[in-house]
Structures are given as structure tokens and as C-alpha cells.
Amino acid sequence: MKRQTIIIILTAVFVLFSTFLWAQNKGAKQIILFGGATGNVTFKHQLHQDSLGDCNLCHNLFPQTPGIVQKLIKDGKLANKKVMNQCTKCHRDKINAGSKSGPVICKGCHVK
Secondary structure: OHHHHHHHHHHHHHHHHHHHHHHHHOOOOOOOEEOHHEEEEEEEEHHHHHHHHHHHHOOOOOOOOOOOOHHHHHHHOOOHHHHHHHHHHHHHHHHOOOOOOOOOOOOHHHHO
């Protein structure tokens, strides 16, 4: 009986902790990204988090720091258009899989 009670308590703690982590604010709802000469990009951050579920799909390229894309490009550590190419590839892959996706043309994301 005592062992069963401990298992129930540990399970409850695990469920509560998992729910707490899941409910945490995962960042800004949207972020304005520097988009070069074609205009900035309003990135729907929360929509992507909810859709993708794995932050590392994007953050494997850059840390979660404001202005990091510009800094990495300036420092020569991030190839020009690398972020854009990753985004459009993901969008195209989703379209090809028959899923709802974001834009794949420049003016779909970049706004002057």
C-alpha cells in the first residue's frame, strides 16, 4: 500500500511539473526580423512554436538573443539568406506534404 501511494504521488508530481513546463511562455508572440533591402519580416514566433514543437529546428542556426541574426551575418558566422532558405524550405516541404504552410515568395514575408 505504501509503495502504491508513493507511485501515485510521484506520478502526480510528474504530471503537474510537465503541465507547468508546457504552459510556460515560450517567447514573444511575434518578432520583427531584419530583412535587408527587401524589408523586415514579421515572424509569427508563437505560431511557429505551436506548429513545429521543436525550437531547435530554427534555433540550431542562432541562439535566442535579440538581434542575433544581424550580428551573426555581420560577424561572417551566418551565410546570407541562410535563415530565409531554411524558412522557405520548411514551408515548401509542408506544402508538398499537403499541410498548411507559410509563404514561399519574397513579398509573402518581407515588407518595406
